[in-house]
Amino acid sequence: MKVAMVGNPNVGKTSLLNALTGGDFSVGNFPGVTVEKKEGKGLINGRTVTFVDLPGIYSLQAESIDEKVARDYLEKEKPDLILNVVNALNLERNLYLTLQLTKFGIPMIIVLNMIDEAEKNGIRIDEKKLSEITGVPVVKTSAVKGVGVEELKREILRGGGIPRTFLGDLQEIIRIAERIAKNVTVVEKFEKTEIEGALDEVFMDRHLGIPIFLSFMWMMFTFTYSVAQPLQEFLESGFDFLASYISGFDGWFFSMLGDGVIAGVGNVLSFVPNIAFLFLFLSILELSGYIPRAVFLVDGFMSRFGLHGRSVIPLIMGFGCNVPAILATRSIEDEKVRIATALINPFMSCSARLPIYVLFAGLFFPKNGSVVIMALYVIGVLIALISAFIMRNTLLRGESEFIMELPPYMIPNPKELWLMTWSRTKHFIQKAGTVILVMSIVVWYITTYPGGSIEESYAAMLGKAIQPLFHPMGWSWELVLALISGFVAKEVVVATIGVLNIDITAIMAPHQAFAYMLFTLLYMPCLATIAAIRAEIGTRWAVFAVVFSFSVAYAVALIATEVGIWFWQ
Amino acid sequence: MVLAVAFIACFSLLTILEILSSLNLFGFEGGMIVNSFVLGTITATFLKGLIVKKNSYILVASLIALAFSALTIMVYLASESFSYGIFGFITAPYVVRELKNKKKV
Numbered sequence: 001m002k003v004a005m006v007g008n009p010n011v012g013k014t015s016l017l018n019a020l021t022g023g024d025f026s027v028g029n030f031p032g033v034t035v036e037k038k039e040g041k042g043l044i045n046g047r048t049v050t051f052v053d054l055p056g057i058y059s060l061q062a063e064s065i066d067e068k069v070a071r072d073y074l075e076k077e078k079p080d081l082i083l084n085v086v087n088a089l090n091l092e093r094n095l096y097l098t099l100q101l102t103k104f105g106i107p108m109i110i111v112l113n114m115i116d117e118a119e120k121n122g123i124r125i126d127e128k129k130l131s132e133i134t135g136v137p138v139v140k141t142s143a144v145k146g147v148g149v150e151e152l153k154r155e156i157l158r159g160g161g162i163p164r165t166f167l168g169d170l171q172e173i174i175r176i177a178e179r180i181a182k183n184v185t186v187v188e189k190f191e192k193t194e195i196e197g198a199l200d201e202v203f204m205d206r207h208l209g210i211p212i213f214l215s216f217m218w219m220m221f222t223f224t225y226s227v228a229q230p231l232q233e234f235l236e237s238g239f240d241f242l243a244s245y246i247s248g249f250d251g252w253f254f255s256m257l258g259d260g261v262i263a264g265v266g267n268v269l270s271f272v273p274n275i276a277f278l279f280l281f282l283s284i285l286e287l288s289g290y291i292p293r294a295v296f297l298v299d300g301f302m303s304r305f306g307l308h309g310r311s312v313i314p315l316i317m318g319f320g321c322n323v324p325a326i327l328a329t330r331s332i333e334d335e336k337v338r339i340a341t342a343l344i345n346p347f348m349s350c351s352a353r354l355p356i357y358v359l360f361a362g363l364f365f366p367k368n369g370s371v372v373i374m375a376l377y378v379i380g381v382l383i384a385l386i387s388a389f390i391m392r393n394t395l396l397r398g399e400s401e402f403i404m405e406l407p408p409y410m411i412p413n414p415k416e417l418w419l420m421t422w423s424r425t426k427h428f429i430q431k432a433g434t435v436i437l438v439m440s441i442v443v444w445y446i447t448t449y450p451g452g453s454i455e456e457s458y459a460a461m462l463g464k465a466i467q468p469l470f471h472p473m474g475w476s477w478e479l480v481l482a483l484i485s486g487f488v489a490k491e492v493v494v495a496t497i498g499v500l501n502i503d504i505t506a507i508m509a510p511h512q513a514f515a516y517m518l519f520t521l522l523y524m525p526c527l528a529t530i531a532a533i534r535a536e537i538g539t540r541w542a543v544f545a546v547v548f549s550f551s552v553a554y555a556v557a558l559i560a561t562e563v564g565i566w567f568w569q
Numbered sequence: 570m571v572l573a574v575a576f577i578a579c580f581s582l583l584t585i586l587e588i589l590s591s592l593n594l595f596g597f598e599g600g601m602i603v604n605s606f607v608l609g610t611i612t613a614t615f616l617k618g619l620i621v622k623k624n625s626y627i628l629v630a631s632l633i634a635l636a637f638s639a640l641t642i643m644v645y646l647a648s649e650s651f652s653y654g655i656f657g658f659i660t661a662p663y664v665v666r667e668l669k670n671k672k673k674v
Binding site: 195198199201202203205207208211212214215218219223226227228229230368371374 | 636
C-alpha cells in the first residue's frame with residue numbers, strides 16, 4: 001500500500017512520518033525542510049505500508065520545483081491513499097490545498113496535526129462536521145507527542161474515503177475554504193501566551209532584533225569552539241598517540257595505517273565534538289522557531305542585495321552542508337533568485353570547513369579563536385551578499401517578493417533535537433569513513449612514493465608545480481597540496497596536513513594563516529556541491545560557480561596577505 | 570520597574586568591566602570585546618523595557634542573560650576563560666518567578 005503525505009510547509013509531515021514508521025528523518029520548525037520526496041516503510045497490523053513524504057506546498061499551481069514534484073507524483077504515481085496533513089492552528093489556509101487535492105479522486109484522510117497547540121490556543125475543530133463536508137475521515141493528531149497516531153493507523157488500514165470534489169477558479173476555491181473553516185471551527189480565544197508574545201515583541205524589535213540575533217550567533221560560535229575544545233584536544237592526542245604507535249612498526253602496511261589512515265582520518269574525526277556542538281546549537285534555534293523570526297528580521301536587508309527571505313533558509317542550511325542547502329533552493333519560485341541563491345551558497349561556511357578554522361585558529365590565534373572563526377563566517381556571508389548583488393544587477397536582473405508564515409515557538413523536543421543533531425553529525429562521520437579514508441591513503445601514497453621521502457614524492461612534484469600560483473601569498477607547496485586535495489572534500493585539507501605531519505606554525509605567519517583560512521572558505525566548492533549545482537541549475541552555472549569562487553578566493557586571500565603584512569611586520 | 574533599573578545598573582557595570590578587561594585597561598584582563606557586545610545588548614534590552622514600560626523586554630533580557638551566563642560558565646569550565654557574563658545568573662530568580670506566573674494575556 002502506497003500512501004502520499006501532502007500538506008503545507010511546516011505542518012509536521014516529517015514528524016508524522018517518523019511517528020508512523022519509527023524512522024529518523026530530520027525535521028525542522030521552519031518551512032522547506034523537505035524538498036525531495038522521502039520514503040519510509042511502516043508495518044501496521046502486519047501489513048507493509050510505504051509512506052511518501054512530499055515537499056510542503058501551498059497549492060498545486062506548480063510555480064516552484066517542489067510544487068511540481070508533488071503534483072507530478074500525484075498525477076503519475078497514483079498512490080493508494082493521500083494523507084492530507086493540515087495545521088490545526090491555521091485550518092482555513094490549509095484547506096485551500098485540501099480542496100485542490102480532491103480533484104485527483106484518490107482516497108484521502110485529513111490529518112489535523114498540531115491539535116494540542118491549537119487547543120492550547122482555544123481553537124476547537126469539529127472533525128465530524130469536517131468529515132461530513134469533505135466526505136473523508138478526519139483524524140486529530142499531535143505527531144510530536146504521538147497523540148492520535150494509533151487511530152490514524154487504523155484509518156489508514158480502512159483505506160480512507162473518496163473525497164467530494166470541489167471545483168472552481170482560484171477565488172471560488174478560496175471562498176469555499178473560508179466557508180468550510182468558519183463552519184467547523186470555534187475560536188474561543190486566539191492569543192499568544194504571555195511568553196510567546198514577549199519573545200516575538202523583543203526578537204522582532206526594530207532596534208534590538210539584529211543585535212540579539214548577532215548575540216545568538218556569537219554564543220553559537222563560542223559554544224562550538226571554546227566549550228567543545230577540551231573534547232577535541234582529547235581526541236586529537238588519542239589519535240596522535242595511536243598513529244605514532246602503529247607507524248612505529250616496520251613495513252609499508254603499518255606506515256599506511258599509522259601515517260595515512262589514522263593520521264588523516266583521525267585528524268578529521270577529532271573535530272567531531274566541534275561539529276556536533278555546532279549542529280546542536282543550530283538545531284535548538286531551528287526547532288524552537290527562532291530561525292523563521294531571524295529570516296523575517298533580515299528580509300528587508302536581503303532585498304537590498306536582490307535576494308529575499310526565502311533565500312535565507314538555504315543560506316542558513318549552508319552552515320551545515322552546502323549540498324542539501326542547494327537542494328533547498330527548490331522552494332524559491334523566482335528562477336533568477338533561485339540561481340543566485342544556489343551560486344552564492346558555497347560561500348556559506350559549511351561544517352566541513354570548521355576543522356580547518358579550529359586547527360589554524362587554535363595554533364595562530366589561541367586567545368581569540370572564537371572571534372577569528374566568527375569573522376570568517378561573517379566574511380563568508382558578506383561576500384555571498386555582495387556576489388548576489390552583483391549577479392542580480394547583471395546576469396540575473398529582476399524583481400521578486402515572498403511571503404512567509406511564522407511558526408509557533410516550541411521548547412525543542414529532546415528526541416527531535418537528538419535526531420537532527422545526530423543525523424547531521426553522522427553525515428560528517430560517514431564522510432570520514434569513506435571519502436576522507438580514501439583520500440588519506442591517496443595522500444599517503446603520493447607523499448611516500450616514488451622516492452621514500454616527502455621531498456622526492458609525487459606530492460612534492462605536484463605541490464611544487466602549482467605552488468608558484470600561490471607564491472604571492474607565501475604558502476609552501478605542502479599547504480598548496482592540502483588545498484588541491486581539499487577539492488574532493490574540505491575536511492581533506494586537515495587530513496592532508498595530518499598525513500604530511502608538518503608544523504604549520506614554522507612555515508607561515510598569522511596573517512598568512514588567516515589568508516589561508518579565507519581561501520579555504522571561499523575557493524572552489526567541493527565535488528559534491530558542484531554536482532548539486534549542476535543537477536539543480538545546469539552545467540554552465542556549475543562551471544561559473546567554480547571559476548567565480550576561485551577568482552574571489554584568490555583576490556580576497558591576496559588582499560588579506562598584503563594588508564596583514566602591515567600588522568605583522 | 571525598580572528591578573529593571575537594578576538590572577540596567579548591574580549589566581552596565583558588567584559591560585564596562587568586560588570592555589576594560591578586553592582592552593587590558595586598569596589592571597583588568599582576559600575579557601573579550603564580543604562578550605561585551607552581548608552584555609551591552611542585554612543592557613539595551615533592559616533599558617528599552619524601562620523606557621517603553623513593558624515587562625516583556627525585562628523578561629526576554631533576563632532569559633538571554635541567563636543563557637549567556639550558562640554558556641560563559643561552560644566556557645570557564647572548559648577553557649578557564651573568564652567573562653563577566655557569568656554574573657548574568659542573578660536574573661535567575663526573576664525568570665523562575667515570571668515563568669511560574671505565566672498566564673494567558
